[in-house]
Amino acid sequence: MRLPAWLAQHLAALRALLVFTVLLGLAYPLALVAAGRIPGLDGKADGSLITANGRVVGSALIGQSFTDADGNPVPRYFQSRPSAAGDGYDPTSTAASNLGPESVVDTLAVDPAESTPSLLTQVCARSRAVGELDGVDGRRPYCTSDGVGAVLAVFREGGLTGPVTRVVSVNQTAPATPFLGAYQGVPVELATPGANYVAAGGVVTPVRGDAPADPAVPADAVTASGSGLDPHISVAYARLQVDRVARERGVDPAAVGRLVDRHTTGRTLGFLGGVGVNVLELNLALDAEFPAR
Template sequence: MRLPSWLSQHLAALRALLVFTVLLGLAYPLALVAAGHLPGLNDRADGSLLTANGRTVGSALLGQSFTDVDGNPVPRYFQSRPSAAGDGYDPTSTAASNLGPESVVDTIATDPEESTQSLLSQVCARSRAVGELDGVDGRRPYCTADGVGAVLAVFRADGLTGRVTRVVSVNQAAPATPFVTSWQGVPVELAQPGEDYVAAGGLITPVRGDAPAEPAVPADAVTASGSGLDPHISPAYAQIQVNRVARQRGADPAAIRRLVDQHTTGRALGFMGEPGVNVLELNLALDEQFAAR
């Protein structure tokens, strides 16, 4: 008996659905799970989890912060790079800040909750904090001594030309002290909350200052990675933290440096990327070999 054409078409479609369900919904996923348990791949398939004292403490593939309940760095640990993922290293909110090189003017409001920092001020504040924590020079070009962007709004009599009539340090509000007292003979004012000096016609002028051209605090200590989840820091950032960690743990700095070297990985395939230090793995090794005093 010959089936109606419409019924034959539906049965063919059903058979195709069943075949592809078995292949793509069962066989393919199970094959991938099996491949993930091959020697050398099983730890990565499970998330490269790290344990201490029988307890899972994190993943070698995801960064995390080493801070106290108030968000302050714990001095006995190496510190990670900043993160813009959620409240920091949140895998469900992986993201960058989307701020670029032209982000140099802060939003200063009466309500601190409505104030926002430019990328420049974030970098300046972080560099200053790292410098104080690790006892190195935290100065950077275009940063003030109090850790914000050294940026002026310069007003001229004829817009972009003519004599200077007014100068405002746009990222400093009372009770700060202007990072320069005058500009081309005109006293520098502090910014007022709620004022938009760009819209008012001020010419935004970053001021380099006298900071060294090569800052002691490396770039990865003051900028977040694109994903916000990078578990590595540069060897340069690790090295400026050695003396602090050694002091906190009563250890020889040379021994801490050797431990850093042991946890430094080279470029992928020998030429891609830069060397890195996995902070979680390094801190776990510290706890194992140099217990805090």
């Protein structure tokens, strides 16, 4: 007996649902699980976990900080690049800061805890801190000596034109000293917390300063990756830290440099990404070969 058209269509849809449920809901996931158990792939499927002394200490795919309880860098270890993921390298909060090149003016609240640094000030502060930690010149263009963005709000008699009537260093508050004494003959003032100098008509004017065009501190030492989880640093940043790590461990810097070379990886497939150094793996190798005294 010929089934009604509507019933035949429903039965065909039901058969398709059952077939695709078996194929995509059972067979396909089981095939992927089986592939993940193949020797050589099982570690990657489990998260590329790294163990030391019989316990898991991290993943080769996710960076981590090497700091003390107060958040200060531990000098005997190589330091990772900054992270904007949660409190740092939090895989459940992977994200960038969403701050771009135009983020140069800090939000200075009356309550310092509510202030928000601009991307420029974050970069300046990090560069200064790395310079002090590793004994190099931490200066960068458009940064003040005290580690904030060197940015002025310039007020003119005619708005955008005319003589300068007032100048404020928008990222510096008391008791700092203005990074520039005067601008076009007008003394530079410190910012007052809570004031919005841009809304008041000030023209945002970054000042380059006399920092070298090619900073000693590499870019990855002062900026976070897009995911906030990058486990690698550049070879340049690793090299910058060699002397400090060697001094803290009482070993020859050349030996630490060779260790960096052994843990330097090339581009994926020869052309994707960049050359980098996995910080966790490098620090574990340090502890194995040159235990801290």
